[in-house]
């Protein structure tokens with residue numbers, strides 16, 4: 001079932017989304033060559049705590065995972081696409097990092113992700129990251145009353161494919177509300193004019209994932225969580241939580 005949020009609820013979700021943006025900004029500031037991923041998780045925990053927010057990631061335990069998720073961010077480096085566990089790995093020169101973070105404030109969830117490099121960036125990585133943000137922007141622009149889910153999916157997918165990149169099969173965005181994952185699913189590729197009609201008060205996480213080699217194939221690593229590209233090519237992942245409104249798309253997870 002797709003929940004329609006009241007305007008007051010959208011304002012409450014905006015507050016939760018701002019906390020996510022603050023946490024991600026702090027993580028990005030802290031990320032540098034030599035910094036362990038675990039330290040980035042500590043940075044995000046401190047930001048959530050300072051805002052009086054909880055984490056929808058911590059102890060999240062979907063049916064397919066062997067263990068509850070142990071952190072408040074996902075940290076996915078290089079060939080990791082999403083769901084990386086922030087552990088003892090220390091960031092190295094030229095790493096491509098994707099950080100996904102959520103917050104729960106007053107019972108409402110925000111969900112957002114950023115991709116960036118540390119140290120001396122590879123030009124190919126910068127192009128991959130830029131394309132991921134372009135796809136996100138295209139998806140958000142299509143998140144309009146009267147459009148359909150397929151219009152968002154098509155907008156995201158077209159940007160990724162036009163750049164020659166792959167789109168991991170089976171992963172995409174979702175509705176957001178009092179829980180992190182609600183209906184509807186928001187695929188990263190699709191046909192325009194198809195699927196659920198978008199209405200004022202729907203809230204969607206739009207989250208392009210792109211692979212540099214063009215592969216759509218991925219696998220879950222032995223930790224049971226980290227999704228990696230099958231051919232070890234690099235990946236980027238960006239995300240915003242967006243409200244569909246009569247005034248156009250409202251990004252809830254910006255600063």
Ligand code: MG
Pocket residue numbers: 100101111112113239
């Ligand atoms: Mg996310």
Ligand code: MG
Pocket residue numbers: 111112173174205207239
């Ligand atoms: Mg999400």
